[in-house]
Amino acid sequence: MRRDLCQSKDRAIVFNYFDFTTYSNYQSMFLIAKNLNKFRTFISKSLNRVLIGFAIIFLLFIGNPSLAIAQTDATQLAKAVAEIENLDAMRSGLASTLKDSTTEPTVQTFKEVCQPVGMRAMQLSKENGWQVKQIAKKYRNPAHKPDNLPAQMALAKFDRDSELMGFWDRETIAGESGTRYYRRINVESSCLACHGDKNSRPQFIKDKYPQDLAYNFKIGDLRGMYSVFIPDVQAALLNSHTGES
């Protein structure tokens, strides 16, 4: 118990330190995210996603190059950002086909929205040596509850600032140091079939997730976040294989 407390405290200090050093990154990220919002009405959703991806990569590396290079593997982080944009687009795509479908959704179609996202996250972890997770305060699957103090603080940060799309942080998980990338997940209209009103959730969800907390959301609410932990050792190994440094 005591050791746990000490560990959390250490992590909090580490987190606060990087919070401070990357503050200018966040500041510029807010600005870009706000500008992106203004253009939202003019551009298509998919283009918007690409822009968000680029804005995040831009801010991570160009916004503060010395910091990014000193602490973090740029290639791996850029790859993680791109993979998470794909993953998020996959969920939105699946949810919107369900919403637009004229036939009554079956249990099978209902199962085919967020489960494949979880499976793809596991696959990404295996392929890259990362830890890819979905994390939410109001979770449906208990495997998705916040796993440590920095994750709780990241959720709180997204909660406080609805314009913040993503950021990265230096963390040590199970004794391994690395970079952790966080990306927000918002509720869209197509999500409400399963994450809206408590009583109108599909029966399979009521049956399969008796402890479900992931309902009563409104459009635009923070649903949770993706988290990608890239251990430093893994980043170095992968780059030595691909010949990059």
Ligand code: HEC
């Ligand atoms: C067809 C029903 C359905 C729809 C539509 C749906 N979800 Fe889910 N969602 C689920 C189920 C079921 C789970 C639990 C999956 C698991 O066990 O890993 C889940 C889990 C999640 C999780 C992981 C965290 C948690 O609570 O376990 C997130 C994040 C999430 N959904 C976001 C969304 C978003 C964003 C949308 C809309 C774009 C959406 N969902 C649409 C059924 C749905």
